[in-house]
Every structure is written in structure tokens, then in C-alpha cells.
Amino acid sequence: MAQLTPTAGSGRRPRPWRGAVLLVAGLYFLVPMAASVWFSVDDPNGGVQFDAYTGLLSAPGFTDALLLTLELAAATVVVLLVLLVPALIAARLGTARMRAVLEVVCTLPLVVPPVAFTAGLIGVLRWGPDHLMDTPFFQTIVFVQQPEFPLVLVIAYVLMSLPLAYRALDAGLRAVDVRTLVEAARSCGASWPRAVVTVVLPNLRGALLNAAFLTLALVLGEFTAASILGYQPFAVWVYSVGNSQGQMSVAVSVLSLLITWVLLLLLAAAGRERRPAPARS
Amino acid sequence: MTTAPTPVPAPAAADPSGGPGAVAAGPATPPPATRARRLRGGSWLAALPLLAFFAIGFGLPAIAIATGAFTLSSDAEAGAGSFTTANVTDSVQGAYWTALLSSVKLSALTALIGTVVGLPLAQAVVTSRFRAVREAVLTASGVLANFGGLPLAFAFVATLGNAGEVTKLFHLTDHGWTLYGFTGLTIAYLYFLVPLMVLTITPALDGLRRQWREAAANNRATTLQYWRHVALPILLPSLLGGYVLLFGSAFAAYATAAAMVGATVPLISRSIADALSGNVLVGQGNLALALSLDMIVVAVLVMAVYLPLQRRSARWLS
Numbered sequence: 001m002a003q004l005t006p007t008a009g010s011g012r013r014p015r016p017w018r019g020a021v022l023l024v025a026g027l028y029f030l031v032p033m034a035a036s037v038w039f040s041v042d043d044p045n046g047g048v049q050f051d052a053y054t055g056l057l058s059a060p061g062f063t064d065a066l067l068l069t070l071e072l073a074a075a076t077v078v079v080l081l082v083l084l085v086p087a088l089i090a091a092r093l094g095t096a097r098m099r100a101v102l103e104v105v106c107t108l109p110l111v112v113p114p115v116a117f118t119a120g121l122i123g124v125l126r127w128g129p130d131h132l133m134d135t136p137f138f139q140t141i142v143f144v145q146q147p148e149f150p151l152v153l154v155i156a157y158v159l160m161s162l163p164l165a166y167r168a169l170d171a172g173l174r175a176v177d178v179r180t181l182v183e184a185a186r187s188c189g190a191s192w193p194r195a196v197v198t199v200v201l202p203n204l205r206g207a208l209l210n211a212a213f214l215t216l217a218l219v220l221g222e223f224t225a226a227s228i229l230g231y232q233p234f235a236v237w238v239y240s241v242g243n244s245q246g247q248m249s250v251a252v253s254v255l256s257l258l259i260t261w262v263l264l265l266l267l268a269a270a271g272r273e274r275r276p277a278p279a280r281s
Numbered sequence: 282m283t284t285a286p287t288p289v290p291a292p293a294a295a296d297p298s299g300g301p302g303a304v305a306a307g308p309a310t311p312p313p314a315t316r317a318r319r320l321r322g323g324s325w326l327a328a329l330p331l332l333a334f335f336a337i338g339f340g341l342p343a344i345a346i347a348t349g350a351f352t353l354s355s356d357a358e359a360g361a362g363s364f365t366t367a368n369v370t371d372s373v374q375g376a377y378w379t380a381l382l383s384s385v386k387l388s389a390l391t392a393l394i395g396t397v398v399g400l401p402l403a404q405a406v407v408t409s410r411f412r413a414v415r416e417a418v419l420t421a422s423g424v425l426a427n428f429g430g431l432p433l434a435f436a437f438v439a440t441l442g443n444a445g446e447v448t449k450l451f452h453l454t455d456h457g458w459t460l461y462g463f464t465g466l467t468i469a470y471l472y473f474l475v476p477l478m479v480l481t482i483t484p485a486l487d488g489l490r491r492q493w494r495e496a497a498a499n500n501r502a503t504t505l506q507y508w509r510h511v512a513l514p515i516l517l518p519s520l521l522g523g524y525v526l527l528f529g530s531a532f533a534a535y536a537t538a539a540a541m542v543g544a545t546v547p548l549i550s551r552s553i554a555d556a557l558s559g560n561v562l563v564g565q566g567n568l569a570l571a572l573s574l575d576m577i578v579v580a581v582l583v584m585a586v587y588l589p590l591q592r593r594s595a596r597w598l599s
Contacts, residue, residue, distance in 0.1 A: 015408075017401075017405075018405040018408065018409065021401050021402055021405040022402075022405050022406075022414070022418075025398075025402050025475070028471075028472075028475075029421070029425065029472070029476075031440065031447065032436045032437060032439075032440040032441075032472065033436070035436075035439055035440035035445065035446040035447055036435070036436040036439045036440060038446050039439035039440070039445065039446050040439070042446070082330075083330050083331040083334055084331060086327040086328070086330070086331075087327055087328035087330070087331040087332075089327070090324035090325070090326075090327035090328055091324065091328065093324055094324030094325070094328075095324075098324060098325065098328065101328075101332075102328060102331075105331070105332065105335050108339065109339065110529065110584065111577060111580045111581050111584050112339075112343075112577055112580070113529075113532065113533030113535075113550065113576055113577075113580060114533060114535065115533070115535050115550040115553045115554060115573070115576070116346065116553065116572075116573035116574075116576045116577055117342060117573075118557070119342075119346065119553055119557055119569045119570055119572070119573040120341075120342025120343060120345045120346040120570070120573060121342050121345075122557055122569075123342065123345030123346060123349045123567075123570055124341045124342050124345045126355075127345070130355055155334075155338045156338075158334070158338065159335070159338050159339050162335075214427075217427045218427075221427075221429070221430045221431070221432065221536075222430075223430050223431055223535070223536035223539075224535045224536060224550075224554075227554075228554055228557055228558070235430065235431050235536070238431055238432075238435075239431055239536075239539075239540060242431070242435060242540065246435075246438070246439075246444070249431075249435045250435050250436065250438070250439040252432070252435075253431070253432035253433075253435040253436050253439075254436075256432045257424070257428060257432060257436075260424050260427060260428065261424050264420060264423055264424050265420070268420065
């Protein structure tokens, strides 16, 4: 007890290990990115060329695949939010048991890997020709598999992104006193839909954006279900291109990383906007 | 934030059907019983679309797996649809068993490395003096943790593949390097697993109070002793939870392996995809479902460790 320990109140002390850790990690994470960029513009005859990027738009199937993916992503985000948001808001107002049920429902898809889930989906789709030939269900099963817009993929993607979106929205809802907001709006004479849309939802903007972004990122990169079910959205197209034109597939990888980065930065900016000074206490 | 469950006014006398979390509408007013019930009915109604969607979209495939794994497939010569354990028995034998073991081995190893590497990285970020470092690393982790699948595979092929830039620069192929094997896959997986670990463990590290470190220091504990006896035991549940999360991610991954190593590393996810595309013997059409069942069983066993741990860790760090 004779001496005051020097560590108390430190943190100013230089710590070489921290720099070393950050340096090694930085190398590991930056080198593949740099190498990919270099690979995609490296001309085998020497010099630099951007054919892999410029040729992308005219590559056969590129536009179709990209459009299909964007449509799937939009549909998935809309369906997911329409299903999840009312349920979670209601759970905040409802009983603890209901919250528990929703938590289990939204966490269960984590336990089933996408490949296994796709196997199950194919099992269900096979019931069509096997058992349901003469029932109206058969038409439904044909309908969800139409090649122009495979609804079955939307179903799969909604379920795959359910845990991510649930966690994002739940975190947002935890930070907001939904009950007080709704009761205040209700006692001012607002109807239920109005209270939710004009009072609760604006408070959840960050969480909604977050959930939408995570879902978007998942759908844009999803390969497993689409390739096994035999559709050709973007990721599957990239895979088929990768077999013949290595440079182009790497160029797409670089672009997809950039797009993810930009989306995340936009998201962070949007989230920061409505977190003004009083938030720090 | 309190760790105890939110105290409820408990209008038990007024509303006998109300469970422990009955809607708190204020204990003084008599009408809440009816109001509460209406509200609760309405809230289940709002959740109905989600639950119905889940029952169809998730329930039916689950039933398909559970029943299909134990029935003869329709391409069998005789007795299609009858009960059998042949699918499940076949799925844990020979090449399929090798693939399952290889998947588990790869996931366990990459998750372990990811945890061991992710912890010091997260600690370096958390204790960093510069806010910018923290922000940058956390944003990058958010991006990279989502950077799985095909782009990851292509990026590594461009870097360390046979014609990759780094391979060419250092003539790695002359030293026997190949990306298209177990080691290569491990290195590629860590590219998204380490950021995932950083994201998972950072809140826990933030929750380590400065006072604990000071108290340890006042008792003449060295840094090593502090970590050994104070920090790590508190972090252990979070670390194990993170490990399980990493294991699950690596175990479920399919696209990276499919695009990068092809068939050189047998993996259960690839076996399922192969079996689904009809690459099985006659009469084994339901083998894919049995393999899926195996995969789910492994995932459930691992996840079962995760959930109780989450609760325990929440007690200390909140």
C-alpha cells in the first residue's frame, strides 16, 4: 500500500502490441483488396486496362441477372418489413410471452443452414408433381417457381434474413418507449395506423434502414439457394462468368465490395443525422 | 439498463388470465382488464401474417426434411414413401461421413483461430486513443463480415490463386503453395470470421469496467494476472458465444468453398448440393434431406450451447 500503482489512470502508456496487432490485421485485410483491384486491371501484355469494368455492361446476361436480383431484393425487403414491423411493434405493446414466441420464430432460421433449407424447399416443391397433381395447390407450386420472377426465392430470402432483420429492428425498438409513444398519440385522438405510421415508425428510421440494408446485402450476394434451385440472379451469373473470364469476376467482386461499403457509410450517415447532441450524456 | 425483468404492476386480481407480463395500463383504473385483453388480441393479430408466413415458408420445408429423411424416395424401385432409416444410415457413412467430419473440422478450426485473433484485435480497437481507428475498424468489420460468398472466393483467387498477384510476386507456387485446399479455405474463411468476431466481442470489451482493472492493479496483479483471473472469466461466455456464431457461419458457408476449392475439400454443404442436383444412386433421392438433417442436428447442438451463455454474459456486461 506504500506506492500508488502506476497503471491507475494510465492509458497514456505506449503499448507496442496494439500497433503490431493493427498492422498485421491491416495487412491481412488490405492485401487481398489491393491484389483484387490490381488483378482486375492488370493487362497480361503489360500496363493497365479497364476492359473488365467497361465490358461488364455489354456482357451477355449481365443486365437480366442484375435486374432479377434487384427485383428480388426489393420484394424481399418489402415483404420482410411488412411482416416483421407490425409484429415487433405489437410485441412491444403485448405480453412477454408473445415477445418470447417472436424471438424463437425469428432465431430458428439461424439453426438451419441455407443449403439444408434449400433441400427442404425442394422437398416441398416435389410434393407438387408427386402428390398434389389434381389439387389447386399444384397451381400454387407452379406459380411460385415461375422463371420470370421466382417467388420461392423471395420466400427463402425473407426467412434467411429474418434473424438479421429481427435483431436490427429489436435493437431499435428497445431504444424507443413504444408504449408511451403510442399511448400519447392515441390519447391525442390518432387512430392505430396513424399512431404507428406517423409516431413510431419515424423513431425507428435508423433500425428500419439497418434491417433493409442487411437484407439487401444478403440478397445481392446470395448464391446457395438460387444456384441449387436453378435460377440465375446476379451471384449465379458471376459464378458462371468466373469460369470463363476470371478478370471480370474479380472486377465484379471489387465492385460489390465497394457498393457494400458505400451503402454502409450512407447508412451510418443517415443514422447519425438523427442522433443530435443531447444523446450524449 | 436493468438486468432484472421489468417490474409489472401485476393487476392479477383484476385480470386472472393475464400472465406475468400482462399489459400495464395502470393499476388504479378498473377497466384495464377488458382493454388489456383487446390490446393483446390485437397484438397477436398484428403478428399473425408473420407467424403464418413462417409456418408455411419454414414449417413446410422443416416437415419435408423430417419426413423425407425417413422415407424411401419416389425413384426407388419399390415401396416409395414407406418408412426407412436407410437414408440416415447412408448419410453418416463413407464419403458423406468424411464430408461431415471435414466440415466440422474446418468450422471448428476457423472459428477457433477467428476467436483467438479477433479478441486482441478488438481489444486494440477498444483501447485505442484515436476515435478514428475505432470507427474505421468497426465500419470495416461491418462490411467484411458481410463479405462472404462468391466475391470473397474471387478476391482470394486473384490474390493467392495460381495466377494471383501475390502468388506471382513471391513465386509461391515454387514453394508448393496452393490456395485450393484446406489451408487456403481456412485463410479465406478468416477474412469474414475475424471481423465477425470483432463485431461480436467489442460490446463485451466495452463492458469491462476500468475499475476492475484498477482494483486488480491495486492488489498488485500484473496485466497477465488481470486477464487470467478477471477479464477472461467475465468475457468467457461472450467469447464462447462468439465462437459458436463463427462456427455456425463457417459451417453453413457454401458459395466460397464451391467457387474456390471445388471438390478438393469434401464439405457437407457441397454433398447436399450434389445430392440435390441428382448426383446420387438410384433410390437415394431423399439422401439430400437426410444430409440436411445431419447438418441441422450439428447446428442445433452447437447453438444449444450459445443461448444459455448469452444470458449468463448479459448478467455482467450490460
